[in-house]
Amino acid sequence: MARTTPNDPPPVDGRPLYGRIAALLLDELRDGTIPPGERLPGERHLAAHFGVSRETVRQALEVLRRSGVVATDRRGSHAMLPGRPVESPxxxxxxxxxxxxxxxxxxxxxxxxxxxxxxxxxxxxxxxxxxxxxxxxxxxxxxxxxxxxxxxxxxxxxxxxxxxxxxxxxxxxxxxxxxxxxxxxxxxxxxxxxxxxxxxxxxxxxxxxxxxxxxxxxxxxxxxxxxxxxxxxxxxxxxxxxxxxxx
Structure with missing residues (x-):
């Protein structure tokens, strides 16, 4: 069962909440809101953006890491979807x-x-x-x-x-x-x-x-x-x- 906190909204479908947040974040990666190679906003920012707890964001990022669309290093998490990175104009x-x-x-x-x-x-x-x-x-x-x-x-x-x-x-x-x-x-x-x-x-x-x-x-x-x-x-x-x- 998905672990949530009192700050999270209740699930509205059969998917765990972190799975739905992972899907929403994946949509933003695919539509270029976060371009390939760019660093994702921090957990606090993502939690506020999606209206969930930081723990839920952390679980969602782990889902995306396992699928290879996000990589994390000491500087944070980066989008790994294929595509042309943004160039400096x-x-x-x-x-x-x-x-x-x-x-x-x-x-x-x-x-x-x-x-x-x-x-x-x-x-x-x-x-x-x-x-x-x-x-x-x-x-x-x-x-x-x-x-x-x-x-x-x-x-x-x-x-x-x-x-x-x-x-x-x-x-x-x-x-x-x-x-x-x-x-x-x-x-x-x-x-x-x-x-x-x-x-x-x-x-x-x-x-x-x-x-x-x-x-x-x-x-x-x-x-x-x-x-x-x-x-x-x-x-x-x-x-x-x-x-x-x-x-």
């Missing part, structure tokens, strides 16, 4: 506003272990005066008419979850070149589902705009915040989005 280049290959532009990028801007610290939940990994990016064309500068601060969560970022702490001297173009790929491979919000505002100079990107994971934990300032008379920010066809 071009619009998520790191940092926001980073140029594609441009033979005219000169790009410089470094990292430093320092106290981030006050607004960044607040957004990332960092204690006042607590240092973190900060990425500085600068891109300028030879004529000097198109200049982009970006400052990115990473959260304690990002450094704890993403080993590739954590390794930069010992090299964060502010002088060594640091290309973190794969930062979002590293986050995804660590099992983090990325949600980003970009806002654009005009700064004091008429020819300058500011783009602020905030990125958090599937648990609403902040991962990074970037402030990009574009100083240009004719430069443009281009965002590309691709929506997959319905199948």
């Amino acid at each position: 071009d619009s998520l280049a790191f940092p926001v506003g980073a140029r594609p290959a441009d033979p005219r532009a000169v790009d410089q990028a470094t990292v430093v272990w320092e106290v981030p801007p006050q607004e960044h610290a607040r957004e990332l939940g960092l204690a006042p005066h607590r240092p973190t990994l900060v990425h500085h990016y600068r891109s300028v064309t030879p004529d000097g008419r198109a200049l982009r500068t970006a400052v990115t601060s990473f959260s304690a969560v990002a450094l704890a979850e993403v080993a590739e970022l954590a390794r930069y702490r010992d090299r964060a001297d502010g002088a060594t070149p640091a290309q973190l173009g794969r930062a979002y790929d590293w986050m995804r491979k660590a099992g983090l589902c990325l949600h980003h919000r970009d806002s654009i505002s005009q700064v004091s100079q008429a020819a300058s705009v500011r783009v602020t990107r905030r990125v958090h994971d599937q648990y609403a934990r902040p991962l990074e915040i970037t402030d990009l300032v574009v100083h240009a008379e004719q430069d443009a920010l281009v965002y590309e989005f691709t929506l997959p066809a319905a199948v």
Whole structure:
């Protein structure tokens, strides 16, 4: 007999409750709600999502593990159904506003272990005066008419979850070149589902705009915040989005 808790609704058919939850979760895996290779939300989140106890979720996950559609390691449970994993869209280049290959532009990028801007610290939940990994990016064309500068601060969560970022702490001297173009790929491979919000505002100079990107994971934990300032008379920010066809 299926073991449930007082928090579980009573069964409505012949299947044990955990079996019905396993079937519902399998449907979400099949329809792409949780893409192949992505990490599933935690037991607490799934319990709230399905309106059952964490013990029932745990039993349902065990059913899916035995059938081979879910695998669990120290970082959590991952969807194992065959299919094409979600790829990082071009619009998520790191940092926001980073140029594609441009033979005219000169790009410089470094990292430093320092106290981030006050607004960044607040957004990332960092204690006042607590240092973190900060990425500085600068891109300028030879004529000097198109200049982009970006400052990115990473959260304690990002450094704890993403080993590739954590390794930069010992090299964060502010002088060594640091290309973190794969930062979002590293986050995804660590099992983090990325949600980003970009806002654009005009700064004091008429020819300058500011783009602020905030990125958090599937648990609403902040991962990074970037402030990009574009100083240009004719430069443009281009965002590309691709929506997959319905199948």
